[in-house]
Amino acid sequence: MVCDESVAALDVSIQAQVLNLFMKLREDLNLTYLFISHDLGVVEHLSDRVVIMYLGRVVEVAPTEDLFREPNHPYTKALLAEVPRLDTRARRFAPIEGEIPSPIDPPSGCHFHPRCPNATLRCREERPVLREISPDRHSACHLNDDH
Ligand code: SF4
Secondary structure, three states, X not given: XXXXXXXXXXXXXXXXXXXXXXXXXXXXXXXXXXXXXXXXXXHHHHOOEEEEEEOOEEEEEEEHHHHHHOOOOHHHHHHHHHOOOHHHOOOOOXXXXXXXXXXXXXXXXXXXXXXXXXXXXXXXXXXXXXXXXEOOEEEOOHHXXXX
16 A cells, blocks of 8 residues: 555544554454655654655665665765654754755756765766665665775
């Protein structure tokens, strides 16, 4: 079942009820969800496996626990740094630098390079390939070529 931003417009208490219903139906009916969301808290709560996309490209794929414990791609790291957490409440909020480019005319090479703190000349020119970085994990970043 494809669920596209299914709980985005709901207030927190209704959202929790709907998410519980999603999980119950998954269990009872043996369903698989393709759950599309910008809310990483919801994603972490509901998913077994996460695909992170930036400007229409997949940049990282990983089991949920691994991705949230040790993100690989700089965009994933930046996204997770923006998620408020009880244990990091004192930390300074660090939004991703720069504007989101137009998907109609995306940046060359790695789409994320204008906003990436690790970008090099190669990133501007060459599109990184999504490749396996460890069993069951994939990432599209030139930094992984050094390992
Ligand atoms: S390929 Fe380069 S610009 Fe893209 S995420 Fe990796 S380091 Fe950053």
